Amino acid sequence: MQRIAGTIMLLDGWRRALVAFLAGALATLALAPYDFPFVGFLSFPLLVWLIDGAAGEPGRGFLRRLMPAFRIGWCFGFGYFVAGLWWLGAAILVDAEAFLWALPFAVLGLPAVLAIYHGLACALARALWSDGALRLLALAACLALFEYLRGILFTGFPWNEIGMMAASTPLLMQSLSLVGLHGLTLAAILVFSLPALLAGPAPLRGPVLALGLVLAAGHLGFGAWTMGREAPGFAQDVRLRIVQPNILQSQKWDAEEAERIFARHLELSAEGRGGEGGQTLVIWPESAFPFILTDSPAGVARLAETLQPGETLLAGAARVEETGTAQGRLYYNSLLVIDEDGTIADARDKRHLVPFGEYLPFQERLEALGIEQLTQLPGGFTPGTVSAPVEVAGTSFLPLICYEIIFQDEIALGDGARPAFLLNVTNDAWYGTTPGPYQHLAHAQASAVAFGLPLVRAANTGISVVTDARGRPVAGLGLGQGGTVAAALPLAGAPTLFSRAGNVPFIAMLGIFIIGAILPQLSRRFG
Structure with a gap:
């Protein structure tokens, strides 16, 4: 395992980008209709090791030192969204004569934009990175934060949020009633990343491994307990x-x-x-x-x-x-x-209307250029209130x-x-x-x-x-x-914790993960 991790860390250039892309694409096998969540235990360790090797050149500006991590995250996200959303092109082909020009934008352009969220997440994670096991908390917290932002910024598009990789069956969905999809995303990234700790020494490996195993066991156990209870009828x-x-x-x-x-x-x-x-x-x-x-x-x-x-x-x-x-x-x-x-x-x-499907951003200007939304309704649909x-x-x-x-x-x-x-x-x-x-x-x-x-x-x-x-x-x-x-x-069923508290449990978990991630920096500064 140490040898594999070392090889991945030392990759550079197009090889590093290709491995990141393939790791992201592989992760989509955990999503419907394939529903094979175990691929996460390969994809996310690869991402951890790639970020391990993404140290920027000493002496360069802070943001420029984070660019290698951004590129890794972007390539990972690009692979994830191309492999997970390629089917959007099918909508373009319904009326290919009118919309074929938009096929590259649907199949490659949208994934390229969405991948920016993963790029920024990995760059921020690298800024909080450490040599020990707590770096997994940094990755989980930053990716979960930007997955949350992906669902709300620019009308939002939370499709295939990473937490869905851990919710492939009703048994594996029950934790959503406690922490919602964002909370499950946070926990899933940590759990999927745990194999990265098997490569070489990692300070605080025991506590982080224990936390991950507790989350995994709690996820499975709560699902089994809930599914075993008598149904409401x-x-x-x-x-x-x-x-x-x-x-x-x-x-x-x-x-x-x-x-x-x-x-x-x-x-x-x-x-x-x-x-x-x-x-x-x-x-x-x-x-x-x-x-x-x-x-x-x-x-x-x-x-x-x-x-x-x-x-x-x-x-x-x-x-x-x-x-x-x-x-x-x-x-x-x-x-x-x-x-x-x-x-x-x-x-x-x-x-919540679909951009470019039910309406056009800057509708009048784009219609004046001869561009239509897929529904081809002049003026587009009006959102309800x-x-x-x-x-x-x-x-x-x-x-x-x-x-x-x-x-x-x-x-x-x-x-x-x-x-x-x-x-x-x-x-x-x-x-x-x-x-x-x-x-x-x-x-x-x-x-x-x-x-x-x-x-x-x-x-x-x-x-x-x-x-x-x-x-x-x-x-x-x-x-x-x-x-x-x-x-x-x-x-x-009875009202769930998520239906009553919303994202409060997720925010609390996110805060704990961030505090844990920055402990090494705090220890160096004040210790």
Whole structure:
């Protein structure tokens, strides 16, 4: 092990960059759909040893001395994001004639930008570096801090945060209910880095190794204890019927396909009917309607004919508001609550829109240059302003449209009673059968577990699923399948520590790690 570590530390130039890139790319095998977390025990020791060998030239400025560590972190992050997000290019190819020019930006440009976070984290870690085991605390603290910042700066994009590497199954997700994804990220980086301590002497190796083993054992033990407890059960008077129409993205807004698409949704909504009794929630995925519902009285009438007494439709749809000004119409990506008579009883609009997908930064200027967002909607969608649970049919839910569900820090359960479940409607048809839909589902499950709530998920092409409050699937349909998911509604679990305290446990852990990391510097200065 010492020989391997020494060889890695002495790498320079393109060889060092290549090993860092491959270490980052390898780490993505811990993510869905591969779910092999043990690769972390290889990727992160490699990163530690590369930073060990990244000492800047003596006599140069402080920031310039940190540049080798920045380059290592950037290459590691670039590998991680290219291998983990290459499937974003599939969305570009849906309309290749219009957007092929953007393919390099999606597949390489975005990873290059996101990798800056990992570069800055490794540079800061190098500034706190020491020769002993406490350097692992520095790496864990700095990477976790910048992963947190990645989720909030410039609209945020926490997709595939490192903590997801340690949350590949419901058993491994339960710690999220205590410390959230950021806290799990902090612990996971330390635990994955522990093999680096096997190479040569390392002061304080015993205490750091013990801390890592305690965190790993606590993670596994808490998961096993939680999964072994009796499940909360199911609601007796609410049934779910999820429609997964499996409409290709290239067909969704084709005017010639509109009637077939609408008819398929109606057919599947009735197909799963089986004398359930009580109240039934019929759930359609994001952007299910191939037209603006309020512009189609005939569509409203057909809905009223299809829905039976006791049925309520929850459907993803584009919603329009007339402004009465020169601005004209405002378009929202929404979740509509539609009564059995076809009346829109309530609605929630998507608040966290996808940049370049649903709107353009500097919209007017870029549109003037002929650039459009992927939805090709002039002016783009308008973000919603309300985040609150919806009460319907004797239950309540918090709607989260598409990737809103990955933003655990933004999920607001409301000031009153907790919702009974999280409802995620999405259209992952953009990404075909790539890893994207699997990763999206994993994030959705993780958020539901963090808040101790069941997940009800309707996805156009899959993966539609109902999970209990511990993330265990109750019913579902796989990717690329069409049909209906009929299931009882699992009951909510007790409020979790994370749902009550948010990121306070993470911040406390982060502070402890940072103090531990700087102990050698403090000891040299004051000892």
